Amino acid sequence: MISRVHHAEVPPRVEYAVTDLGLSMSPAFRLLPQRSEQNMPRVLAARDRYDAFGAPLSA
Numbered sequence: 001m002i003s004r005v006h007h008a009e010v011p012p013r014v015e016y017a018v019t020d021l022g023l024s025m026s027p028a029f030r031l032l033p034q035r036s037e038q039n040m041p042r043v044l045a046a047r048d049r050y051d052a053f054g055a056p057l058s059a
Contacts, residue, residue, distance in 0.1 A: 001025065 001022035007013040036043075 001019055003017045003019050005015045005017075007015070
């Protein structure tokens with residue numbers, strides 16, 4: 001989705017570009033702000049539950 005080209009120079013230089021596959025994802029990425037806004041109550045409720053009971057213990 002992103003191409004990365006490292007140029008062996010001093011100082012080092014790296015170029016990034018969106019690939020055709022990345023560009024094809026544009027419609028989905030444009031929906032993210034709307035979906036985030038729609039789901040904010042669920043996100044906040046989950047955060048409140050997490051804060052109330054603490055993080056699950058790791059194995």
